[in-house]
Amino acid sequence: MSESSGTAIRLPDAAADLLREVPTGLWIGSGPCPSSDGSTFDVLNPATGGSLATVANATVDDAVAAVDAAAAAADEWAATPPRTRGEILRASFETITRRREDFALLMTLEMGKTLDESRGEVAYGAEFFRWFSEEAARINGRVTTAPSGNGEIVVTKEPVGICLAVTPWNFPLAMGTRKIGPALAAGCTMVVKPSEDTPLTTLLLAKVMSEAGLPPGVLSVIPTMRAPEVVAAVMADERLRKVSFTGSTQVGRKLLEQAAGHVLRTSMELGGNxxxxxxxxxxxxxxxxxxxxxxxxxxxxxxxxxxxxxxxxxxxxxxxxxxxxxxxxxxxxxxxxxxxxxxxxxxxxxxxxxxxxxxxxxxxxxxxxxxxxxxxxxxxxxxxxxxxxxxxxxxxxxxxxxxxxxxxxxxxxxxxxxxxxxxxxxxxxxxxxxxxxxxxxxxxxxxxxxxxxxNRGVISDPAAPFGGIKQSGLGSEGGSEGIQEYLNTKYVALPPIPTPDTP
Incomplete structure (x- = not known):
């Protein structure tokens, strides 16, 4: 690019058809809908500074509606067989992979990275769905005899419940799939607040997952320019049980303060140096x-x-x-x-x-x-x-x-x-x-x-735990550790196994 360019930049020919397919409403319940007050905002292309699409701007009422939808679907989704949950994730993985060029172009349009970078993210991001589709059927507990002999120790794993994911703009697909994959595999329902800079990829992802058989309400997407009040409303809802955030340490601290109110489970992937x-x-x-x-x-x-x-x-x-x-x-x-x-x-x-x-x-x-x-x-x-x-x-x-x-x-x-x-x-x-x-x-x-x-400059891998220490965060995403962030441990104390009467 010439330093004195200043010339108009034309979008690729495939952009118009692709953008017409992407939902531009909030994704709550069974599909796209306008915001409760009808407000919208523009998603810009960083290479031109021009508008790509106009997207619904979620309100606090919309955030509550998304939690309502997640709550309505929660019990049935938690009771869905793990294999079925895994198959929906696997079908979503296959669709994303098949539509690699569409997702790649969309990310390039709204985030700015090169197409080669975007294609790499599609492969990386989709892999979280394949990985956690397999992990869904491997949620293990244990049964042991109490050392004292006074009963049986049964340990089970259960979904934590309704989750909130707040995702950044730099990896629009992978930062969503890395949170959505383990949450849904574990049996949780989820509300996603994507970055206002890059909501289109997450909205297309929600559409793809719905087409793959994901029941209404299991996943909602609420783009907004009013993030502080919208996120605060979800965090204050006593039905929410977990928040997962990727972003700055400054914002992470605020979310941790809000999470304390209802003692929420937290996953924080924060700043780095x-x-x-x-x-x-x-x-x-x-x-x-x-x-x-x-x-x-x-x-x-x-x-x-x-x-x-x-x-x-x-x-x-x-x-x-x-x-x-x-x-x-x-x-x-x-x-x-x-x-x-x-x-x-x-x-x-x-x-x-x-x-x-x-x-x-x-x-x-x-x-x-x-x-x-x-x-x-x-x-x-x-x-x-x-x-x-x-x-x-x-x-x-x-x-x-x-x-x-x-x-x-x-x-x-x-x-x-x-x-x-x-x-x-x-x-x-x-x-x-x-x-x-x-x-x-x-x-x-x-x-x-x-x-x-x-001796390597790229370390991210869906099969490995991703997370930091000190003020870079709490918890891990990816790997076998990732799904544990969305599971509660329950201990059931059973009486001793009765012995049959001797004749």
């Missing part, structure tokens, strides 16, 4: 590949993105030169255009925040190797950027960048690297590169994070 450590014994070419994946995946708009790239000083100059060459060659443009490797930032507000972080670091003495500027419109584009020699205490090292900016700092010793990596209140993802097996074992244990990537 992932270190990406390159030791001097690393394969530098592999480390550069890994840094590109960890930093530039999804345009850097990911909670797992490498936020601080820590490179041992003896190899920092070489590593920085290699990384700069790769990032400087990244072609920027609308995600649907062939050759585009980096799409736009989600909105103008987020782009300004990225620019402020870069400008602040540069004014404090950081060295700018490439990029560092907002690109002219239309749309919300920002140059892929590499910064080096960032002074300690710079905001860009403390805050999530959530954009295509590689922030590099140096270190001399392993202990210094660990101290830098752990010197944050966050603890979600982390990465390091080393060919020394003893160092791999040491560093893996010493890093304070819920997830550690060793």
């Amino acid at each position: 992932a270190p990406f450590i390159v030791f001097d014994d690393a394969d530098l070419d592999a480390a550069v590949d890994g840094a590109i994946a960890a930093k530039m995946r999804n345009g850097g708009e990911a909670c797992t993105a490498a936020n601080r790239i820590l490179v041992q000083n003896s190899v920092r100059e070489e590593f920085t030169a290699k990384l700069t060459e790769r990032i400087a060659a990244t072609e920027v443009g609308p995600g649907w255009e062939p050759g585009s490797l980096l799409g736009p930032i989600i909105n103008a507000r987020q782009r300004e925040r990225i620019a402020d972080l870069v400008d602040d670091a540069a004014s404090d003495g950081a060295v700018l190797h490439t990029g560092g500027s907002i690109l002219p419109g239309p749309g919300f584009f920002y140059q892929p950027t590499v910064l080096d020699q960032i002074p300690a205490g710079a905001a860009i090292l403390r805050e999530e960048i959530f954009g295509p900016v590689a922030a590099i700092t140096g270190f001399d010793t392993e202990d210094e690297a660990i101290a830098l990596a752990n010197g944050t209140e966050f603890g979600l993802a982390s990465y390091f590169y080393s060919t020394d097996l003893a160092r791999v074992q040491r560093v893996s244990r010493r890093i304070q994070a819920g997830m550690v990537g060793v």
Whole structure:
């Protein structure tokens, strides 16, 4: 994309037909409906700044109606055989997979990522439905004889009940399926409040799941521009039993305060500040590949993105030169255009925040190797950027960048690297590169994070638990651990097994 472009950007030909198919009402009960007050809002395309669709704007009354629908369906869904629940998830997985291009284009249109990135998310997001369709039939309890011999201990697992999911804009499909999949597999009903930036993917998902046989009320979707009051209304409803949130730590704290009122089960996937450590014994070419994946995946708009790239000083100059060459060659443009490797930032507000972080670091003495500027419109584009020699205490090292900016700092010793990596209140993802097996074992244990990537820049896997420690959250999503977040444990004390009378 030319820095002086300023030319109109045309949507792909397939966009119009696809957008006509996507529901634009609230999805409550058996299908789409308008908001109770008739209000709507526009969903923008971040590559053009223009409107893609006009969507119903949920009110507090609509939120209560969604909980009503979830409550009406709850008992029957909880009693539905696990195999049946799993088959609906499996059918949804197959439809999403078959319609990969539709879901990919829709995400590219409303979120901005490239089509290749979107196709990758379709595969990743759909896999949560396949994974949890299998987990539904593997919800296990246990029966044991009490050690004292005075009876039987029976432990069963039951659905927690009605759940609320609040999902972010950066992975519109996967952040929904990662919560919806385990909830429905466990026998829970769910209300989803998607991001106002990217509600269309979740609405299409609800339609697909309905067509796959999901009963009315089991899943509701309530897009809204009034998130604080709408979410607060659902959280205050005594029928709600769990909330799952992915987003900022600041908002997560507020939800935890609200959850305390009814002692709700919570799953919180919050902010990150992932270190990406390159030791001097690393394969530098592999480390550069890994840094590109960890930093530039999804345009850097990911909670797992490498936020601080820590490179041992003896190899920092070489590593920085290699990384700069790769990032400087990244072609920027609308995600649907062939050759585009980096799409736009989600909105103008987020782009300004990225620019402020870069400008602040540069004014404090950081060295700018490439990029560092907002690109002219239309749309919300920002140059892929590499910064080096960032002074300690710079905001860009403390805050999530959530954009295509590689922030590099140096270190001399392993202990210094660990101290830098752990010197944050966050603890979600982390990465390091080393060919020394003893160092791999040491560093893996010493890093304070819920997830550690060793010699790899992509770690997310539906079969693995995803979650952080410290102020990066509570609980895990994905893996066999994921469904446990939606199950209560019940202990039944039975009397001793009677022995037959001896004749």
